[in-house]
Amino acid sequence: MKILNGSDIAGYMKENQAHQVRALKSQKIQPKLVIIRDSDNPVIKKYVQLKQRYGDDISVVVEDWKRDNIETAILEANQDPNVHGIIVQLPLAGEYDLDQILTKILPAKDVDGLSGSEVFESATATAINWLLAGYDIMLENAKIALVGRGRLIGKPLAKMWQNSGYDVTVFHRGSNLSELKNYNVIVSATGVPHLIKDEMISGGTTIVDAGTASEDGVLVGDISDELRKRSDLTAITPKVGGVGPLTVTALFEHVLQAAKQI
Numbered sequence: 001m002k003i004l005n006g007s008d009i010a011g012y013m014k015e016n017q018a019h020q021v022r023a024l025k026s027q028k029i030q031p032k033l034v035i036i037r038d039s040d041n042p043v044i045k046k047y048v049q050l051k052q053r054y055g056d057d058i059s060v061v062v063e064d065w066k067r068d069n070i071e072t073a074i075l076e077a078n079q080d081p082n083v084h085g086i087i088v089q090l091p092l093a094g095e096y097d098l099d100q101i102l103t104k105i106l107p108a109k110d111v112d113g114l115s116g117s118e119v120f121e122s123a124t125a126t127a128i129n130w131l132l133a134g135y136d137i138m139l140e141n142a143k144i145a146l147v148g149r150g151r152l153i154g155k156p157l158a159k160m161w162q163n164s165g166y167d168v169t170v171f172h173r174g175s176n177l178s179e180l181k182n183y184n185v186i187v188s189a190t191g192v193p194h195l196i197k198d199e200m201i202s203g204g205t206t207i208v209d210a211g212t213a214s215e216d217g218v219l220v221g222d223i224s225d226e227l228r229k230r231s232d233l234t235a236i237t238p239k240v241g242g243v244g245p246l247t248v249t250a251l252f253e254h255v256l257q258a259a260k261q262i
Contacts, residue, residue: 002137036087046219075104088101103115103117114156144168194225209222210242210243
């Protein structure tokens with residue numbers, strides 16, 4: 001069984017990104033990412049810290065803006081020519097119309113790819129695509145199940161793969177998850193801890209756990225611990241180091257692309 005370790009692929013790509021940053025800085029361009037949040041949720045803070053460490057590693061400036069007014073912060077970052085990428089760290093604590101908020105980010109700075117402008121693909125969807133390709137998981141003749149149709153992963157990934165002509169079925173709240181036995185590639189991104197259980201999955205399946213939630217202060221995914229013990233799967237992401245590291249890599253790849261457009 002293959003372990004789909006995104007950290008290995010991310011490490012290789014990070015070296016290339018550091019080289020790109022040095023080239024940009026030689027042209028007097030300092031890439032900068034602004035992360036806007038309104039919450040001190042520990043999961044959110046952990047992801048912000050991961051991005052800050054990655055930025056330090058490749059010499060991209062990462063600023064963490066905790067603001068009460070998200071819209072005002074986006075406007076400020078939009079107007080700053082030294083800011084190349086903007087992300088709103090979700091979920092937000094305040095009551096906002098998320099569609100309205102995300103579409104306020106200038107398309108050229110929407111490095112998370114969530115505004116719908118299509119200048120950039122969703123960073124997480126891109127990461128999952130890279131992860132499967134990096135481990136030679138072929139999707140052309142696969143039956144693919146996406147569990148969850150959220151803005152961050154399910155919706156953009158479904159669109160990406162359907163546009164590529166792949167056979168994709170989206171499972172959502174109320175779907176019969178026992179039907180997952182009929183699929184040989186499964187991506188789960190619901191944020192419901194341990195949702196995908198051993199008895200739902202057939203042998204020979206590839207499973208990508210892209211769900212994240214906090215359970216008693218610990219980050220957990222959608223996949224049950226029992227399922228992870230199976231030896232008859234084709235491939236599965238590890239508890240730590242699967243999609244997450246590559247999502248950060250994809251995000252910074254978009255920041256560098258944005259900086260090159262200056």
